[in-house]
Amino acid sequence: MSILNLSVENRIAILSINQPGSATNRISKNMMAEFKAFLEDAEHDEAIQAVILYSKKEDSFIAGADIRLFLGFQESGDALAFSREGNRLLSRLNALPVPVIAAIHGAAHGGGLEVALACHHRIATDHQSTRLSLPEVTLGLCPAAGGTQRLPALIGIPKALPLMLSGRAVTAREAHSIGLVDELVPENGLLQAARVMAGKLAGHVSTRERFRNLANKAPLPDFSGLSDLPGFSNMTGVARTPFSLLGKAARTIRGGVASMQPALLQAERELKLQTRGLYPAPEAIVACVKYGVRNGLEAGLDFESQMFEELAGTPESRELLHAFLARHSARRNPSRQEPRPVHRIGVLGTGLMGSAIASLSLRKGFGVTVRDRDYTSAGRAKQAAWQNLQGLVERKAMLPFERDRILSDLRLTDKYADFADLPLVIEAVVEDVSVKHAVLREAESVMRSDAIFATNTSAIPISEIAKPAKHPERVIGMHYFSPAQKMPLVEIIRGEKTDEEVVATACDVAIRQGKHVIVVGDAPGFYVTRIVVPMINEAMLLISEGADIRIVDAAVKNFGFPVGPVTLTDEVGIDVVSHVFEEMNPVFKKRGGRFSQSIHRLHENGYAGRKNRRGFYDYDSQRNRKLINNEIYTYFGDKKRRDVPLDDITERITLVMVNEALLCLQDGIIDQPRTGDIGAMLGMGFPAFRGGPFRWVDATGAKTVWDRLQYRQKLNGVRFKPAAILGDHVKSGKP
Template sequence: MPEPTTEQGTFRWHRDADSVVTVALSLVPDAPDAAAAVLAEVADRLAAEIAGAEDAAGNDGAADAGAGDAGLVRGVVLEFGGVEFFSGASLADLTGPRPPDAQRVQDTGLRLKRALRRLETLGPPVVAALTGSALGGGLEIALACHHRIVLDRPGTRLGLPEVTLGLTPAGGGVVRTVRLLGLVDALQKVLLEGRRLSPEGALAAGLVHQVVRSPDELAHQARAFIDDQAQDQPQARQPWDDPDHRIPGGGPREPALAAVLPSFPALLRKRTGGAPYPAPRDILAAAVEGVQVGFATAELIEARYAAHTATGPIARNMTSFTRLDLPAVNAGRSRPRDVPTRAATRVAVLGAGMMGAGIAYACAAAGLEVALKDVDEAAARRGRDRAAQPLDRALARGRITEERRAAILDRITPTARPEDLAGCDVVIEAVFEDPALKQKVFQEVQDLVAPDALLCSNTSTLPVSRLAEGVARPQDFVGLHFFSPVDRMPLVEVVRGERTGDTALARAFDLVRHLGKTPIVVNDARGFFTSRVIGCRLNEGAAMVGEGVEPASVEQASAQAGYPTGVLALLDEVTLTLGRRIRDENRAAAEAAGEPWRPHPAEAVIDRMIDDFGRPGRAAGAGFYDYPEGRRAGLWPGLREHFTEPSVRVPLPDLRDRLLFSEALEAVRLFDRGVVTSVADANVGSLLGLGFPAWTGGVLRFVEGHPGGPAGFVARARELADRYGPRFAPPDALVSRAERGASLSQAG
C-alpha cells in the first residue's frame, strides 16, 4: 500500500504502491552537522521499515539492517540539488577553527561518513536523482548512492572543490573517488584540481552514470534502475563492497602505478610553485594511504587529514575570502544604500581597440545593446571582429551555439558617427591614456546621448576628478577600470571622483554586476588602488635584478610566494614603457604639488632595459624574457651579463617576502588614506585583479593573518626595512594598531 507523503522539515518522504521510497532532501547550505543528522534520520527510518517488514514476514529477531532483506523497501530515490557544503566544518567554523578544534572538526566529518555508510549498506538500491548542483558534501552524498543521475540544467555543476578553499574533502570524497575511478584519475580529474564539472563533464569523468534532459526522464530513469536492480540483485552494494573489487589501476604496489607514483609530489610542487598550500599535499597523502587499507580505515585517514587542513591558517584565509569578503563585495557593501536600482539598456563604447572591444563584448554578452564607436567605420568594424574572438573560442569548445554567437554580435553596432549614439544611457570611454583625448571624446558625444547618461572612463591610472573637469555633468562621471583581457578578468575597479554623485556610483556598481563581474569601489587617487599596489611588486622585481640577484631566483621567489606569474614575466606583459610613463606622470604630479619625489631602485633598471638594450617588453618581442615567434622562451641571457653579481646572495625567503610586503604595505597606506575603504574591497581587488596569492586570503588578510598577527607583520617589515631600505618601513597607523592589538577594520 502506498503511504501518504510526510514532511519532516528537512526532507519529504513518500513510499509508493511498489514500495519505492522517494526522499526529497532540503539541506541547509554550509551545515554539515545538519546534513549528517538528516541523513542519519533517513537511514533510521529506512532501517525501521526494513525491520518491520522482516517481522511481518515472521522473521524472528531483528536482523542486522545492513544484511537483511529489503522487505517493503524495494529501492530509494534520494532527490536533491543545489547542495553545497564542506564536510569538515560549518561556515562558522571556517572563519576561525584552530588546531585545538581538530577533534571537533574531525568528528563532524565522521558523523556524516557514518550516515552515508549506513545508507549505502542498508540493502535497497539507492539512486541519487540530482536536480541541480552537487558540490563538496553534496557530491559526497551522491557518491554514497548506488546509481547517480543528474538533470542537465544551465549552471548545474558537480565536483569536490574543497582544494580551492584550502580544504580536504571530509565526507568520504577522497575514499570513494579513489575506489571508483582509480588513484590517478581521482587525483587528476577530481581532487587536486577542484573542478566544478558540468553534467556532461561529470559523466565523462565517471562521477555519474546518466545525464537526463527533463524532470520526467529523471524520475523514469531512477525508477528503471530500481526495477532492474530488484530483478538482478535485490541487495544492492557499492563496487568497493564487492569482495572481488579491484581499484582501477591498482594500488601503490602495482608495478605500473608504482612507477609513476613517486612523480606525484614533484608534479604537485610544480603545480603550486612551492607556495604554502597544504590541502593538495594532504589530499594526495589521504588518497595514497587510504588505497592501501580497508574502507573504514581509509575514511579515518581522510578525516584526520581533513581536520588538519580545516584548522590551519591557509583554510581560514581562503574560505574567509570565498565565503565572507567576496559575497559581501558582490552584495553591495560599498554601494550607496539609498539609491534604487536602474538597469542600463544601451551602451556607447568609445574606442574600438583591445579594451573597447572587450568591453563591448562584455556588455553585449550581458544582453545590452552596444554602439561601438571609433574614428572611422573600418576601425569600429575591426573592434567588432575583436569582440567576436571570445565567442569564436566558446563556439569551438561547444560552450555556445552558432545562434547564441550571432545574437550577441548582432547587439554590437560599429560606427564612426556620433549621432548613432543617440539615446545611449551609458557611455564607456576606452581610448588611449591621454587626459586631453579622453576629455575630447566625451565632449563630442555628451550632448547626443541620454541627458542623464552615466559617463564612465576606463582608465587605470589617470585621476578621475581631473578627467571629469572636461564634461558638463561631473556628478554623473565615474571611473570604470576594466582589466585585460576583459572577457576573462572578473574584476572592475569603480573609481569615485571628487564630484561623483551617489546615483552615478550606484549605477556604475549595478552595471558591473549586470556584466557578471565583481566591482570594488575606491576613491580617486593617481593609480587608484590596484595599479598602485601592483606597481610596487613590479618595481621590487626590477630592483632585485638591479641589485645583482640571479633573475631565475627572482622568478622562483614569485612562484614560492604563490603568484601565478613571475614578476619579470609580468613586467614584460604590461610593458616597461607603460611603467616608465606612469612613473614620469607621477613624478610630474608630485613636483607640481610641491611634494618630494623619492626615486625607486627599479628606475635605473627599467631605463637601461628600454634605452640601452631596446627591450621594452613582450609586445616588442624582447624584454626580461626572449620571445622567439612571439612565444615566451627563457630569461634573456643578457640580464646575467649586465646585472647579475655572483657575490650577491639574498635569501629566497627575503626575496619572496619583499614581493608580498611591497604590495601589502602599499595596500595598508591606501587603506589608511581612504583610497580603499573596506578590508573586503582590498582583499577582493588584490586576488581578482592583481593575482595576489590565493593562500593569503587577500592583501590585507595577509597582514592580519601573518604569524604573530599585525605585530608579527610589523616586526618582519622592520627587518626588511633594515636590510633593503625604508620603503619597507611599516606605517605609523599600522604600528599603533599592532601595539593595541587592533585589526585593520578598527579605527585608529
C-alpha cells in the first residue's frame, strides 16, 4: 500500500500522507522514494497550480524519521547519503514553480518539521496535539534535511537556536507567535483553509471556496528587491519563489551577516559552559548555522549533511538513540491487565507536590478534587494551577478561555466525603508514616471499596503505609519527582498485596498525565531514591575527608549529571535528605555500610537548603557566581580543605551508585536492566549519552567495573563490595 496519495481538485494537488498500519507518519526509505516520484511529476505538470501536503492521521503530520533508520547506519557514508538525499528532495520541493502549503495537524517533529519548513506557507490547527520541534539534539544528532538553515532564516537566529539546542516542542499557538507557522485554524477547517490559501497564492480561487474566516484580502507582500537584502538570498531556501510570506524572516536577516554574529558567539559561549564538551551535537548545530550564514544555503545544506554523518558515528549518538527507544517504551503501560477508567482524581494535600500533581492532571484533561484541612490551604492548589496555566497564556501557548475552562474542572474541599465517588485518590502529605496512616484511614472510611489509594512517597515502603488499610490490595505507590511539572518519571511501586488491576490503572493515569513509568518492587527507597542516596552519602563522606564542596559537584557534572550531589541536596532539602537517610539506614547498615552523620547535624541546626536559604551554598550572595557557605564545613570536621583528585571523586560517587543499581536488580526491585536505565536517566539525571548505569557497565566492561569496585572496597570500605550479580556476569565470560 502507498504512503502518499495524490488527488487533484481545481488544479490544486493534494498530497495526503497516510502510513499503513501505523498511528503516526514516520519518514522511511519508502516514503522518500514515493516523494521523489511525486516531485518528478509535479515539476513538469503544468496543469498543477498549487500543492498541499496533508496528513490523514488523527494526531500526526509527520512525527520525524523512523529511529530504526538511524540505527541502521552501519557503514561510513550511510548517514551522509541519507541526509543529502533528504536535502535534495526538500530543495526540489522548495523550488517548485507553484506554491506549496503545509497543512499541519498533530506532531510535526524532526524531518516532519523540515518538510514544512521547505514549503512556502504553513497552516496549523490550534489543537493541543499540534506540536512542532527539531528534537535531533536529544538523539545526539543535528537536523538532517535543512533544519539548521531554514529555521533560522524563517524566525531568526535568536529564536531558532534555543529550539534546536533544546529540542523543545512548541504548541501551534506559540509557533504562530514566533512566525514558525503563518495561520492557525480549527481542526475541521484545516484542509479548506489550505485550499483557499493555495488558490489565493496561485491566483486561482473562486468565491464559494473562500474560507469564511479568512478576512484578510490584502495583496501579497511585494518581494521585489528581497534578494538584495544582505545575507537573504544566501540564507533562505524559499526566497526564489514569490509565494512565501517571509516578511518576518526578511526582517530578521536585514542588516546582514555581521548582525548575526553576537547571537552565534553567545550561543557558543553558553554551550561550552553547559555541555562541558560531553555532547558534540549542540556545537555542531551552531556550526551549521554559522556556515550557512557565511556561505549560503546550498553550502550550508551540504555542511549540515557532513555534520550529520559525523555525529551519527559517535558513541554518544548511539547511546542517545537507545535511550530514546527506552524512554518510548516507558510511555506504554507495562501491565497486561485492563486499567479501570479514571476521569476525575482526588489529591490529598496541597503542598508543593500535591499542588503540582493537581495542576499537571488538570492540564492533561483530568477533573481534580483537592482536599486539605481548610479551604484556605486547599486554595494553594488553585493558585499553583492558575500560575502554571497563566504562564502558558503569556507565552501565547494557550488562550485565556482555555485556561478558565481547565480551571473550572478543579474542585476544592476540606471534607473527605467529597472523595466518596472517586475511583482514585493520590495522597501527597508529609513523609511521615503516622500522618500517612491517619489520612489513609480517613480517606478509606468514605471511599468506595473498589477505589484506589495511591501514596506519593520517596522512600517509605508501601506495605508499611498500607498496614491500617481495609483494602491493602487497593493501595499503591506513585512516586512523583520534584518538580513534578517538569520531571518526566513516575515510579509505580507495587505493594506486597497490591492487585494487578491497580498497577495497570496507576500506570495508565501516570501515562495520561504525560509521564513515563517504571514499575518497581517494594523496599525502602524503591529504585531511584535507593541509588541516589549512596551518591549523596559518598559526597558527604568526601567533604568530611576534606574535599571542596564545589569540586565534588564539578566532578559529578563532568561525568554528565545535570547537577552535582551537593547542589541536589540543597535543592531537595537537607531536612528531606536527613529523613530519607533515616529511612534507608537499615538497608545499608545490614550490609555493613555507614551513613555520614553530618546531614543529621545540619538538619538539627536548622539547615534546610535553598528553601530556607541555609545550605551548602550561600543564597544571600548578590554575585552571579554561586559561593560556598563556608560555615557549613564546621559540621564536617573543620574548614581546612585538602586536594582530592577529581578522578577519585568521580569514580567513588559513580561506582557506589552503579553498584547499588546492580544490587536493586539482584534483589528484584527492578525486573530488567532497561528498567534501571530508564529510572536512572529520567528520575535522577544519569547522563543519557552514557545510556544508564547498566549500559554504562556494558560500555566500560563488566570486568573493569568489578576490578575498580574491589579496589575501592579495599581502599574505602565495604560499601564498595561488588554486587554478586556483577561477579556472576564476569565469571560467565560475557563482556
